[in-house]
Amino acid sequence: MNSTATAINAAQKNGATRSTAGQAQVTTEAGCCGHPSDMAADAQTPRPLKDPVCGMTVTTVSFHSVEHDGKPLYFCGAGCKTKFVADPAKYLSTPTLPEPPVAGASYTCPMHPEVRQDAPGACPKCGMALEPEMPTLDEGESPELIDFKHRFYWTLPLTVIVFVLAMAGHRFEWFSGSTQSWIELVLTLPVVLWAGWPFFERGVQSVMRRSPNMWTLIALGTGAAFAYSVVATVAPASIPASFASMGRAAVYFEAAAVIISLTLLGQILELKARSQTSAAIQSLLGLAPKTARRIATDGTEADIPLTHVHIGDTLRVRPGEKVPVDGVVIEGRSAVDEAMLTGEPMPVIKRVGDALIGATLNTSGALVMRADKVGSQTVLASIVQMVVQAQRSKAPMQRMADRVAGYFVVTVVGIALATFVVWGLVGPEPSWVYGLINAVAVLIIACPCALGLATPMSIMVASGRAATQGVLFRDAAAIENFRRVDTLIVDKTGTLTEGKPRFERAVAAPGYSDDEVLRLAASLDQGSEHPLAQAIVAAARDRHLSLDKAEGFDSGSGIGVSGVVVGQSLALGNGALMQQRGIAIDVLTAQAEAMRARGASVMFLAVDGVLAGLLAVSDPIKASTAEALASLKASGLRVVMATGDGLTTAKSVAAALGIGEVHGEVEPADKLALVKRLQAEGRVVAMAGDGINDAPALAQADVGVAMGTGTDVAMNSASVTLVKGDLRGIAQARAISKDTVRNMKQNLAFAFVYNALGVPLAAGLLYPFTGWLLSPMVAALAMSLSSVSVISNALRLRAPAVQPRESI
Numbered sequence: 037m038n039s040t041a042t043a044i045n046a047a048q049k050n051g052a053t054r055s056t057a058g059q060a061q062v063t064t065e066a067g068c069c070g071h072p073s074d075m076a077a078d079a080q081t082p083r084p085l086k087d088p089v090c091g092m093t094v095t096t097v098s099f100h101s102v103e104h105d106g107k108p109l110y111f112c113g114a115g116c117k118t119k120f121v122a123d124p125a126k127y128l129s130t131p132t133l134p135e136p137p138v139a140g141a142s143y144t145c146p147m148h149p150e151v152r153q154d155a156p157g158a159c160p161k162c163g164m165a166l167e168p169e170m171p172t173l174d175e176g177e178s179p180e181l182i183d184f185k186h187r188f189y190w191t192l193p194l195t196v197i198v199f200v201l202a203m204a205g206h207r208f209e210w211f212s213g214s215t216q217s218w219i220e221l222v223l224t225l226p227v228v229l230w231a232g233w234p235f236f237e238r239g240v241q242s243v244m245r246r247s248p249n250m251w252t253l254i255a256l257g258t259g260a261a262f263a264y265s266v267v268a269t270v271a272p273a274s275i276p277a278s279f280a281s282m283g284r285a286a287v288y289f290e291a292a293a294v295i296i297s298l299t300l301l302g303q304i305l306e307l308k309a310r311s312q313t314s315a316a317i318q319s320l321l322g323l324a325p326k327t328a329r330r331i332a333t334d335g336t337e338a339d340i341p342l343t344h345v346h347i348g349d350t351l352r353v354r355p356g357e358k359v360p361v362d363g364v365v366i367e368g369r370s371a372v373d374e375a376m377l378t379g380e381p382m383p384v385i386k387r388v389g390d391a392l393i394g395a396t397l398n399t400s401g402a403l404v405m406r407a408d409k410v411g412s413q414t415v416l417a418s419i420v421q422m423v424v425q426a427q428r429s430k431a432p433m434q435r436m437a438d439r440v441a442g443y444f445v446v447t448v449v450g451i452a453l454a455t456f457v458v459w460g461l462v463g464p465e466p467s468w469v470y471g472l473i474n475a476v477a478v479l480i481i482a483c484p485c486a487l488g489l490a491t492p493m494s495i496m497v498a499s500g501r502a503a504t505q506g507v508l509f510r511d512a513a514a515i516e517n518f519r520r521v522d523t524l525i526v527d528k529t530g531t532l533t534e535g536k537p538r539f540e541r542a543v544a545a546p547g548y549s550d551d552e553v554l555r556l557a558a559s560l561d562q563g564s565e566h567p568l569a570q571a572i573v574a575a576a577r578d579r580h581l582s583l584d585k586a587e588g589f590d591s592g593s594g595i596g597v598s599g600v601v602v603g604q605s606l607a608l609g610n611g612a613l614m615q616q617r618g619i620a621i622d623v624l625t626a627q628a629e630a631m632r633a634r635g636a637s638v639m640f641l642a643v644d645g646v647l648a649g650l651l652a653v654s655d656p657i658k659a660s661t662a663e664a665l666a667s668l669k670a671s672g673l674r675v676v677m678a679t680g681d682g683l684t685t686a687k688s689v690a691a692a693l694g695i696g697e698v699h700g701e702v703e704p705a706d707k708l709a710l711v712k713r714l715q716a717e718g719r720v721v722a723m724a725g726d727g728i729n730d731a732p733a734l735a736q737a738d739v740g741v742a743m744g745t746g747t748d749v750a751m752n753s754a755s756v757t758l759v760k761g762d763l764r765g766i767a768q769a770r771a772i773s774k775d776t777v778r779n780m781k782q783n784l785a786f787a788f789v790y791n792a793l794g795v796p797l798a799a800g801l802l803y804p805f806t807g808w809l810l811s812p813m814v815a816a817l818a819m820s821l822s823s824v825s826v827i828s829n830a831l832r833l834r835a836p837a838v839q840p841r842e843s844i
Contacts, residue, residue, distance in 0.1 A: 087110065087111050087116050088109055088111075088120060089111065089116035089117075089119050089120050089346065100113060100114055100116070100117040101117075102117060102120065102121060104124055119346070143155065143156055143157070143166040144166060151166070153166065156178070156179055156180065158237075158238055158241070160241065160245055160247070181304065183234075184234075184300055184303050184304050185304055187230065187231040187234075187300055188231065188297065188300040188301060188304060190231070191226055191227045191230070191231040191293075191296075191297065192297055194223045194224070194226060194227050194293065195227055195290075195293040195294060195296075195297040197223055198220050198223050198224055198227075198289055198290050198293045198294075199290045199293070199294055201216060201219065201220055201223075201290075202220065202289065202290035203290070214269075214272065217265075217268070217269040217272075217287050217289075218269060220265075220269075220287060220289040220290070221265070221266060221269050221287075221289060223289075223293075224262065224265075224289040224290075224292060224293050227292070227293040227296055227297065228258065228262050228292055228293065228296060231296055231297070231300060232258060232292075232296035232299075232300075235251060235254050235255055235258070235296065235299060236255045236259065238251035238255070239251045239252050239254065239255025239256065239259075240255070248445040248446060252445045254295070254299055256445070256448075256449065256479055256482075257295065257479060257482070258291075258292045258295050258296055259292075260476050260479035261288040261289075261291045261292040261295075261476075261479075262288075262289065262292040263476075264287075264288065264472075264473075264476040265287035265288050265289045265292070267472075268287045269287055323358075323395040323416060324342060324358070324360075324394060324395050324416060325342060325357070325358040325360050325395070326341065326342060327339045327340060327341055327342060327360075328340060328341075328342055328345050328349075328351050328360035328361070329351060329352045329353075329354070329357075330344075330345065330349050330350065330351055330352075331350040331351065331352055331404065337352060342360055342361070343411075345360060345361055345407055345410050346407065346410065347407055347408060347409070347410055348406065348407060349406070349407045350366070350404060350405070350406060350407075351363070351404070351405050351406075351407055352402065352403070352404050352405075353370075353392075353398045353402070353403040353404075353405060354398070354402055355370070355398060355399070355400050355401060355402060356397075356398065356399070357397075357398055358394075358395055358396065358397055358398070359372065359392045359393060359394055359395065359396045359397075359398060359403075359405070360394060360407075361394040361407045361408075361409060361410045361414055362391070362392065362393055362394045362407075362408055362409035362410075362413070362414045362415055363391075363392050363394075363405040363406050363407045363408045363409070364389065364390070364391055364392065364405060364406050364408060365386050365387060365388050365389060365390050365391075365392060365403055365404070365405055366388060366404050366405060366406050367388065367403070367404035368388075368401055368402050368403040368404055369385070369386065369387050369388075369401050369403075370385075370386055370398050370399065370400050370401030370402065370403050371383035371384065371385055371386070371399045371400050371401070372384055372385075372386045372392065372396050372397065372398055372399065373396060373397040373398075373399050374393060374396045383399050386403065392405050393414075393415045393416075394409075394414040394415065394416050395414075395416045444482075444788075444791075448478065448479065448482040448791075448795065451478055451795055451799055452475040452476075452478040452479050452799075453475070454799075455471065455474045455475045455478055455798075455799040455800065456468075456471040456472060456474070456475040457471065458471070459471030459474055459475075459800060463800075470800075470809075473809075474798060474799060474800050474809065474810075477798035477799075477810050478795055478798045478799050481790075481791065481794040481795060481798045481810070482791050482794075482795060491512065491780050491783070491784075494776050494779045494780040494783055494830045494833065495509075495512045495515060495776065495780075497830045497831055497833040497834055498515055498772055498775070498776040498779070498833050499515070501772065501833055501834055502768070502769065502772050505765070505768050505772075506758060506762065506765055506768075507756065507757075507758060507765045507768055507769045507772065508756065508757040508758075509755065509756055509769075510754070510755045510756065510757075513755065514739055514755035514756050515772070515773050515776050515777070516773070516776075516777055517720070517738050517739050517755075517773075518722070518739050518756070518769050518770050518772075518773035519770060519773040519774040519777055520720045520738070521673070521720050521721070521722040521738065521739055521770065522672065522673065522674060522719055522720050523673065523674045523676065523714055523719040523720065523721045523722070524668060524673050524674070524675050524676070524721075524722045524723075524724060524766065525676045525677075525678050525707070525710065525711065525714075525721060525722070525723045525724065525733070525737070526675065526676070526677055526678070526695075526724045526725070526763070527677075527678065527679055527724065527725035527726060527730055528677060528679035528686055528689055529655060529679065529726075530725075530726035530743055530761070531724050531725055531726050531743055531761075531763070532657055532658065532661050532677070532689060532693065532763075533655040533656060533657050533658060533661075533689065534655060534656050534657075534658055536655065537568055537570075537571040537637075537653050537654070537655055538571055538653065538654060538655070538656055539554075539571045539572055539574070539575030539651070539652075539653055540631070540636050540652040540653060540654045541651075541652055542554040542557070542649055542650070542651045542652075543624060543627055543649055543650050543651075543652075544648070544649040545623055545624060545646075545647045545648055545649050546623070547648075548643075548648045548649055550649070551579065551581060552648075553641055553648055553649035553650075553651065554572070554575060554576050554579070554581060554651065555576055555581040555582070555583065556601060556604070556606060556641060556643065556648065557572050557576075557606075557608050557639070557641050557651055558572050558573045558575070558576030558577075558581065558583055559576075559583045559584045559585070559586055559601045559606075560586045560589070560597060560598075560599050560601055560606045560608055561573050561597065561608065562583060562585075562586060563586050563589035563597075563599065564589075564597055568637060568639070568653045569597070571653050572651060572653065584601050584602050585601075586599040586600065586601050586606075587599060587600045587601075588600050596608055596609015596610060596613035596639070597609065604643050604644055605643070605644050605645070606641065606642065606643055607619070607641070607642040608639055608640070608641050608642075608651075609639060609640065610638070610639060610640070611628075611640065613640070614640050614642060614647070617642065617645065618645075619640075619642045619645060619646065619647055620647060621640055621647055621650075623647065624640070624647065624649070624650050627650065628640075628650055631650075631652040631654075632684065632685075632688070633688050634654070634688055634692070635654055635655070635685045635688040635689045635692070636652040636653065636654035637652070637653050637654065638650055638651070638652050639651050639652075639653070657689065657692065657693065658761070658762070658763075660762045660763065660764055661693060661763055662692075662693055662694075663764065664762065664763035664764040664766065664767065665693050665694065665695070665763065666694070667764065667767050668763070668766060668767060669694070671767065671770070674697075674719075675695050675696075675697075676695070676697045676698075676699070676710075676714075677689070677690050677695050677697065677698045677699065678699040678702050678706070678707050678710055678733075679699070679700055679702065683698070683700030684700075685700075686698050686699075686700035687700070704730070704731070704732050704733070705732070707723070707725075707730065707732065707733035708732040708733045708736055710733070711723055711733045711736045711737050712736060715736075715738070720738050721737045721738050721739075722737055722738065722739040722740070722741055722766070723736075723737035723739075723740050723741065723754075724741040724742075724743070724758075724763065724766065725740075725741075725742065725743070725754075726742060726743035726761070730742075731752075734754040735754075739755055739756060740754035740755050740756065741754055741755075741756045741757075741758060741766060741769075742754035742756070742757045742758070743757075743758055743761035756769055775833060776833060779829065779830060779832070779833055782829055783826045783829055783830060786825045786826055786829060787826060790825070794810070797810045798810040
């Protein structure tokens with residue numbers, strides 16, 4: 037439990053710290069228990085400590101202290117001291133409040149989860165900005181995003197001016213050639229040396245750490261274009277006359293400036309998108325209420341911060357409030373919506389002795405509970421931890437470009453150096469100038485524009501096409517992985533079914549009609565808060581049946597309800613209620629079993645001690661589910677059902693849909709374990725669900741698929757969302773995935789073909805035979821053509837979706 041506490045506490049570090057700070061003035065006058073606090077101010081700033089009972093910050097000058105095992109312990113007030121003295125082991129063995137995160141493990145790289153450090157920065161392996169390992173509810177924009185936006189917007193006007201001068205300045209003869217070069221140099225200096233400085237830092241670090249990556253290419257490409265242009269401007273005589281253009285030595289300031297501005301823009305968009313990956317954790321953290329209503333020993337009640345709730349405290353949960361922590365009902369009765377844990381839409385009746393789960397919603401009656409688990413011990417905290425672990429353990433799938441880029445960078449640099457040396461030693465005079473120019477041409481034609489656009493452009497176009505079909509991909513990894521999926525795990529409620537209880541039918545016993553059975557049951561159920569009852573009442577009103585007022589309504593049995601309607605004594609419930617009252621149901625038993633076999637919930641209605649009929653309420657299967665599953669199974673997918681619903685109902689739904697493998701009555705941890713087991717067997721797993729209970733499994737799966745009709749937490753945990761909640765979208769997503777990956781490979785091939793043809797030409801390999809040399813200007817044109825080819829090819833993905841294939 038301590039390891040879990042540490043992880044959850046790391047997620048709550050900022051919020052907990054701010055909460056404590058915000059209460060500082062209050063707690064100096066009153067301790068957490070409402071007792072006066074005698075902590076005195078100290079000009080020497082005493083060493084801060086933690087109250088072992090409530091976790092509040094105290095100091096060695098507190099007047100409330102005890103010695104335990106030869107060690108002094110300090111408390112915020114007399115109340116906490118009294119609790120500790122009564123049971124020291126209780127507070128020393130069970131931390132109840134968030135603890136500070138382990139130093140050096142607060143920030144991590146999304147591409148390299150093994151990288152951790154205690155401050156923001158860049159990943160030493162790939163240069164990507166590190167992000168908080170555990171987000172907080174009030175997390176703002178990252179410092180790097182703010183910095184990049186500042187650099188981008190301040191230098192964008194300079195980039196635009198340089199670009200316009202380079203493209204049109206010579207045509208309108210605004211300035212002489214040399215004057216325009218100096219103007220471009222002055223305007224480009226802040227773009228390259230200030231706005232682009234982080235890129236050069238990362239490029240240098242990649243070389244120093246022997247980990248070449250995309251930043252190495254960007255730094256080399258822009259640096260080469262800028263350095264060559266500076267030389268051509270400051271010392272134009274050193275540039276061969278054959279490279280003169282429009283009355284001046286050709287310069288490429290606009291190339292350096294535009295590449296840096298576009299790279300900044302790309303980083304801003306990426307950082308904004310990455311900030312959304314923590315939304316699932318933030319949604320989970322947001323489920324917990326901020327306060328709890330504690331009942332003191334003298335009977336007085338007060339709202340206190342959730343962090344001040346201790347194990348053993350007595351708490352009141354009023355109708356419409358969330359249960360603050362895990363515990364047990366000690367007084368009252370109510371229906372509690374536990375969808376955040378089970379994913380099932382029907383609230384559960386809670387009575388004295390029943391367990392309560394923190395963050396679940398008390399829908400009707402008032403409850404008094406005893407707190408049994410707080411802080412990192414609650415079920416909600418465990419779900420948060422599981423989602424975090426699943427997200428951090430997911431290996432990045434998009435590594436091909438980075439691996440190739442690493443070799444590509446080394447190869448290009450080697451070719452450029454060889455070009456410089458060979459031309460300098462054996463080339464025509466001025467040989468070293470030719471060597472420099474040709475080396476620059478090599479670096480410019482190998483600029484990472486096309487390589488950098490190859491994947492993002494395909495992803496961008498594919499994401500847009502998918503969105504028009506109701507499929508939302510969260511990231512590139514989801515698009516890449518979907519084509520490889522061979523196993524699909526589906527939740528039942530809300531995924532296969534509609535997730536809304538619906539009245540199915542009433543069956544009358546001899547002497548009654550179906551409508552009369554429905555009318556009587558609905559009249560009685562008007563006083564019930566249960567969703568099944570609401571479905572019955574809604575059905576009766578839809579049929580315009582006249583409902584009577586129920587008197588003496590009682591739902592205390594937990595197996596049904598009873599009351600009097602127009603002088604008739606009614607009882608409505610399951611078979612156990614009928615047996616308890618000695619009412620024979622044999623005449624309708626066969627029909628009841630048949631309905632249960634179809635997944636319906638069955639209730640019997642008795643009038644004056646005699647069976648009047650039965651009513652069935654079910655959660656209907658979505659109209660599109662059967663077609664979608666048939667298509668997926670035909671394509672070779674193994675379909676598995678995992679639901680928190682009862683096994684009998686789950687099997688009946690599975691039988692209706694032709695699903696052979698069923699797991700019923702499973703909790704979030706069980707679904708997560710199922711995903712891990714299938715992955716260990718070598719399966720590529722997709723998980724489709726709609727509830728908060730599905731969040732850990734959605735995050736762990738190779739591809740998590742959330743229903744757009746489900747909870748925000750499920751959608752934030754998943755990498756794919758089906759907007760309409762239609763499983764047919766999975767087949768569409770797989771087709772898009774295959775088309776997109778093929779397109780990305782084509783784009784990468786285009787980029788490397790251009791480089792493979794252009795680099796030898798730029799290096800001057802054809803000069804002995806043809807006398808051809810490739811100037812940096814032509815190299816820049818070739819680089820642009822490669823980018824145009826990549827973009828044009830990616831745009832082909834906008835074509836209508838192909839039909840799902842039989843296999844991938």
